[in-house]
Amino acid sequence: MVKIRIKDIAEQAGVSVGTVDRVLHNRGEVAEETRNKILGIAKANNYQPNLIARALTSKKQCIFASLLPTPTEDDIFWQSPLNGISDAVSELEQFQVKVSKFFFDHFNEQDFIQQTEAILALNPAGVVFSPIFSKESLEFTQKLEKKGIPYVFIESKIDQSNYLAYVGSDGFCGGRVAANLIDFGIPENGDILIINLAKNLENVLRLNERTQGFLSYFIDKGKNQGLKISVEISVSEAEIIKEKLDSVLANNKNIKAIFVTGSKVYKIARYLINSNISDIITVGFDPIEQNIKYLKQGSISFIIDQHPHQQGFMAIKKLFEHVLLNHEISKDEYLPIDIISQESIQLYKAF
Structure with missing residues (x-):
């Protein structure tokens, strides 16, 4: 089956390409009769918009936020998911995807709360974070949901929240x-x-x-x-x-x-x-x-x-697919658990 284009819909409806674009993307005023005609043709021909092309041509930046413990010499684990987030941003650079990175003291709930308030003030298109502190994280998710901001958990999850996705081990x-x-x-x-x-x-x-x-x-x-x-x-x-x-x-x-x-x-x-x-x-x-x-x-x-690099990388990709491409997202993405011993370490390759 030949995939129908906006140009084909315009020709069948006897209108300009710009008019079809306004109707399909719900931009600008179009007469009701013309709108219904265009939508009817699109539906009859199973028109599917090229969301990737639309994202590529968009001039608008998509800003996500991440919230992780500060990587330190004493707590270097968190550098790995942070690297995964950075690698995902590099891969999605052509789509104008950016991530504002927020950090908190791993042992300080109050610092976590302050960073969540800064993220809420930023009003990002989506958030990636690890719900280390159960109580404070649940309160943060409730505020994100109230603002309609999707969020992805990494490393652990809160089941009673309405999260978009979880990426991590069990x-x-x-x-x-x-x-x-x-x-x-x-x-x-x-x-x-x-x-x-x-x-x-x-x-x-x-x-x-x-x-x-x-x-x-x-x-x-x-x-x-x-x-x-x-x-x-x-x-x-x-x-x-x-x-x-x-x-x-x-x-x-x-x-x-x-x-x-x-x-x-x-x-x-x-x-x-x-x-x-x-x-x-x-x-x-x-x-x-x-x-x-x-x-x-x-x-x-x-x-x-527990593959922390992959957790950060996949979390950003899921937000991108949901927010910019409007794709259905699998809710729980459990990563495999690897066992590393003295005998197998020379074969292990970390990011």
Whole structure:
């Protein structure tokens, strides 16, 4: 079937191309009889507008906003999704897509709130963010919805919100994968230490999901019958970690494995090396440079990768397809979970 063009519709309707363009794109005044005639011809011929061409010829900038924790040496994980966002913008440069990047202190809810207010004042065409703080993030989504601004979650999601899409791993499943790895490697009576490096854990969505998934594995099918000891360390300085873990390990001599729910597993690995402890299996998330270093040394047993670069990249592409191309968007885009070991790290290629 030959695809009909605006020029063909104009010829059939006996009007100018400009008149057809105004009707199809709802711009300017056109007589009702002429409008109905043009729309009838378009419908009869199954006219589909070339949305990509329209986006290319548009002179108007499309400004999205991103909101992520500030990448720091201590929290370098967030550089990867930020790089993914930048790569997506570079690919979409011809479409006049821009992203205003906002950052907040990973441990400061008030700073997060201030940045959300700045984004709302900007009134962007769409927002990409990670809902690290459950309560504050839910309040932000409600304000975005009130203004009609679509938003895409990365890294974790809030199910009770009306989000456009989520791109990331399944946190609950990631916790179960970690449990499965540990279950194979320790005695059935060995105890397991779960470490959350976070302040106000109840409000940190992704760490809770992973912890719940981890524990559910042992309830459902795990062979290990040892204690599951959970520790929250609100400050990640080496001295604080040492003080806390010295106490925990002194009081629990049977710990055979450590599960770190976030990307700072290297801080625990460093403690183990400095304490001359080499017989504990350690599992955490994200192949950042510091984690890879200790994986190669053997003080980290496994790293679970959740593809943060791809999360940032795909999130911007989804906003672009929804806002500029009016495409239907798949709501949940779950990325695969990769397990990286000392033996496979040389084959691993990160962005």
